[in-house]
Amino acid sequence: SQKIEQNSExxxxxxxxxxxxxxxxxxxxxxxLQWYRQxxxxxxxxxxxxxxxxxxxxxxxxKVTFDTTLKQSLFHITASQPADxxxxxxxxxxxxxxxxxxxxxxxxxxxx
Amino acid sequence: GAVVSxxxxxxxxxxxxxVKIECRSLDFQATTxxxxxxxxxxxxxxxxxxxxxxxxxxEQGVEKDKFLINHASxxxxxxxxxxxxxxxxxxxxxxxxxxxxxxxxxxFGEGSRLxxx
Numbered sequence: 001s002q003k004i005e006q007n008s009e010x011x012x013x014x015x016x017x018x019x020x021x022x023x024x025x026x027x028x029x030x031x032x033l034q035w036y037r038q039x040x041x042x043x044x045x046x047x048x049x050x051x052x053x054x055x056x057x058x059x060x061x062x063k064v065t066f067d068t069t070l071k072q073s074l075f076h077i078t079a080s081q082p083a084d085x086x087x088x089x090x091x092x093x094x095x096x097x098x099x100x101x102x103x104x105x106x107x108x109x110x111x112x
Numbered sequence: 113g114a115v116v117s118x119x120x121x122x123x124x125x126x127x128x129x130x131v132k133i134e135c136r137s138l139d140f141q142a143t144t145x146x147x148x149x150x151x152x153x154x155x156x157x158x159x160x161x162x163x164x165x166x167x168x169x170x171e172q173g174v175e176k177d178k179f180l181i182n183h184a185s186x187x188x189x190x191x192x193x194x195x196x197x198x199x200x201x202x203x204x205x206x207x208x209x210x211x212x213x214x215x216x217x218x219x220f221g222e223g224s225r226l227x228x229x
Contacts, residue, residue: 043118043205043220044156089155100218102155
């Protein structure tokens with residue numbers, strides 16, 4: 001069955017450093033992969049989308065890589081700030097429909 | 113960016129009563145909306161896909177008579193939890209697609225925390 005794995009343990013990073021989160025998947029061939037941010041008690045907020053034919057995508061301090069051979073995406077936040085503390089979700093989708101498959105998310109804590 | 117509004121954000125009800133949650137796209141038309149359920153520290157679980165003017169498509173294991181979905185207009189979808197029980201207590205989130213499936217971006221509501229006593 002389809003499976004998405006994100007680190008279940010919280011990731012603690014010192015302010016100013018680069019935070020790297022991992023999303024691995026099995027038994028699925030996505031056309032694209034997305035990253036969302038979710039704060040406690042709130043709905044997810046879209047951050048980045050990367051397509052299967054793209055290796056890397058950047059947006060301000062965010063960078064996403066997508067390796068379809070390894071079936072893995074890495075999500076980087078450079079110059080991390082305490083305000084970046086949140087849970088980050090990855091989601092996979094295909095062009096044939098709107099539905100996404102979701103990871104459980106990784107909680108990121110940026111310490112001042 | 114596009115805005116999706118969800119109401120109420122929190123609701124507490126007695127067992128056996130019904131609760132309605134509204135999801136509105138404020139500045140765009142959404143022919144398709146999605147309803148999710150999320151338990152603490154777990155991934156979003158898609159409950160159903162709501163299509164304007166037609167019946168919702170429910171995921172396997174989701175009772176359509178328990179979770180009534182109505183998508184009467186291009187900007188409003190509602191989820192009604194009928195005869196709620198404590199096990200229905202959860203965080204319910206709606207989302208809407210803005211753009212085409214090729215952009216794939218979903219805009220989410222703020223979520224509704226349901227507590228059934």
